[in-house]
Amino acid sequence: MSHARGLRDVASDRKGLFLHQIEPAGARTVHPILFFVLYFSFGASGGFLTGTVEYFYSKAGVSTAAFGLIVTIALAPQVLKVFWAPLVDTTLNVKAWYLLAMAAIAPCVAISGFLPVGYGSVGALTALSTVISIAATFQGMAADSLMAHDTSPAQRGAAGGWSQAGNLGGAGIGGGAGLWIAAHSHSLPLSGVVIGGLCAACALGLLFAPKATPLPQRPSYVSTLQLVVRDCWEVCKSRTGWLTLFLLVMPLGAGGAAQLFSSLAKEWQVDADLLSTVGWMVGGVTAVAAIVGGYICDHMDRKAAYVLFGVLGGVIAAATALAPRTPEWFLFFVFAYSAALGLAYAAFSAATLEAIGGGAAATKYTLFASVSNIPVFLMPALDGWADTRWNAGALLWTELLVALAGAAVFMVVAVATRPRRVLQPA
Numbered sequence: 001m002s003h004a005r006g007l008r009d010v011a012s013d014r015k016g017l018f019l020h021q022i023e024p025a026g027a028r029t030v031h032p033i034l035f036f037v038l039y040f041s042f043g044a045s046g047g048f049l050t051g052t053v054e055y056f057y058s059k060a061g062v063s064t065a066a067f068g069l070i071v072t073i074a075l076a077p078q079v080l081k082v083f084w085a086p087l088v089d090t091t092l093n094v095k096a097w098y099l100l101a102m103a104a105i106a107p108c109v110a111i112s113g114f115l116p117v118g119y120g121s122v123g124a125l126t127a128l129s130t131v132i133s134i135a136a137t138f139q140g141m142a143a144d145s146l147m148a149h150d151t152s153p154a155q156r157g158a159a160g161g162w163s164q165a166g167n168l169g170g171a172g173i174g175g176g177a178g179l180w181i182a183a184h185s186h187s188l189p190l191s192g193v194v195i196g197g198l199c200a201a202c203a204l205g206l207l208f209a210p211k212a213t214p215l216p217q218r219p220s221y222v223s224t225l226q227l228v229v230r231d232c233w234e235v236c237k238s239r240t241g242w243l244t245l246f247l248l249v250m251p252l253g254a255g256g257a258a259q260l261f262s263s264l265a266k267e268w269q270v271d272a273d274l275l276s277t278v279g280w281m282v283g284g285v286t287a288v289a290a291i292v293g294g295y296i297c298d299h300m301d302r303k304a305a306y307v308l309f310g311v312l313g314g315v316i317a318a319a320t321a322l323a324p325r326t327p328e329w330f331l332f333f334v335f336a337y338s339a340a341l342g343l344a345y346a347a348f349s350a351a352t353l354e355a356i357g358g359g360a361a362a363t364k365y366t367l368f369a370s371v372s373n374i375p376v377f378l379m380p381a382l383d384g385w386a387d388t389r390w391n392a393g394a395l396l397w398t399e400l401l402v403a404l405a406g407a408a409v410f411m412v413v414a415v416a417t418r419p420r421r422v423l424q425p426a
Contacts (some may be wrong), residue, residue, distance in 0.1 A: 030150050032158040032294070034208055036166035038098070038143040041199035043170025045105050045132050047283075048195045049074070051110055051175020053125070056188055060117045070122065074129035081137035082370045086228045088362040089215055094142040095206050101139035106200035113182075113192020141362040148353055148361030150210050154298060157305075159350025161294015164342065165287040167211045172283025173198075215360060228360040235356055235364055244355040245416060247303055248372040250406035252310025253344025256379025257317055258282075260387070261334060261343055267392040268330035278331065282338045289342025296343070297350035303414075306347035307407045313340035314403030321396035348372055 054067050088097050108128045115121040115128075143163070151159040158366035174195050182191035218224045220280040235241040257264070265275050297305045320333040352372075382402070 029152040032162040035163035037205035039166035041202040043167040044174030047171035047174025052178035074133040079134045085363040085366040089360040090301040092146040098142040101135040104135035106196045110196035114191045144365035145362040149272035153302045155351040157294045157297025157350035161346035163344040169287040233358045238251040254375035254379040256383040259380040286342035289339040290346040293343035294348030302351040309343040314400035317396040317399035321393040
């Protein structure tokens with residue numbers, strides 16, 4: 001079967017067609033599991049740095065605050081990436097961008113393992129982490145574009161679930177397997193080479209993806225960028241687009257409590273060893289749930305699934321507030337809440353893919369992801385305030401009340417803006 005793909009038409013004012021509405025003619029779609037592979041290195045590179053490398057640096061006396069600063073600086077490109085996302089849609093092609101990103105990620109991961117562990121390497125490690133993060137933004141956007149263009153509408157949920165599983169599973173393996181290799185071989189360099197090699201191997205997944213389709217070229221690059229901006233605007237002003245954006249701003253599936261597991265652990269009498277063991281397992285639970293959630297999303301309204309999974313996380317939190325303060329109940333909470341997050345992550349990807357369609361997919365997906373991070377940034381602060389103002393139980397009840405409020409507001413808006421049926425004369 002040919003990998004070539006063609007567009008049925010090009011956006012035009014007269015016909016009212018826009019890039020996001022254009023579907024490829026005779027395109028080859030791929031199995032959603034491909035996106036597990038393509039997103040794996042995105043998670044594994046970050047997991048190696050915040051899991052394996054951080055562990056050895058902390059043992060060498062590097063403070064949590066110092067490493068936290070490294071992580072904060074490295075995360076900055078993930079917040080700002082929407083500003084350079086159009087490059088992926090308008091220059092080269094998405095496969096080339098993926099390979100170029102990998103050419104930076106894999107060597108930098110390996111090199112980070114060779115640095116002398118200690119304060120003397122903090123500057124170099126910060127630089128490497130930032131390069132990896134910037135490259136990962138291009139890699140992620142390239143994978144986003146491939147997922148948007150090469151997934152059939154009926155499998156958008158499954159593709160979203162597998163992509164989230166690759167990201168989350170990669171982070172777990174990059175941190176967990178990297179630490180295991182380093183601990184048993186007494187060699188952080190070996191661990192860096194292995195994880196870097198695993199990241200590089202993910203590029204083989206491009207062999208199974210159809211040929212990338214660039215945007216229609218305009219006489220100048222400025223006019224091509226205008227095409228991207230117009231495509232984004234048309235999606236955002238469509239009911240499906242703005243309603244999805246509105247949903248992503250709601251505090252649903254934000255995972256605020258997940259950022260505070262360590263702080264909550266003492267309330268449930270969980271010791272450091274148990275908490276450390278649980279930490280390595282959470283990624284696997286979330287990844288499996290994301291795969292399951294993706295397939296669920298393909299059998300129901302995807303925005304409704306996002307609401308349902310977000311409320312489920314709140315219900316689990318509230319149930320934990322009523323449960324005995326024992327380590328066993330804390331384990332139930334961590335795994336059940338993480339599973340609900342995995343379901344919500346899959347629903348986010350599914351709803352976003354449904355809203356953005358094709359066209360300038362890298363830019364549009366990045367825009368929707370940026371919006372979805374608003375409640376992710378805010379919820380930990382709100383949860384922490386509830387804990388400080390009252391107690392841990394109030395924090396958990398806050399998760400439910402905020403989720404219910406978000407779901408209610410979204411449903412009112414969705415119903416109020418639902419298109420009315422026009423009765424035809426008899």
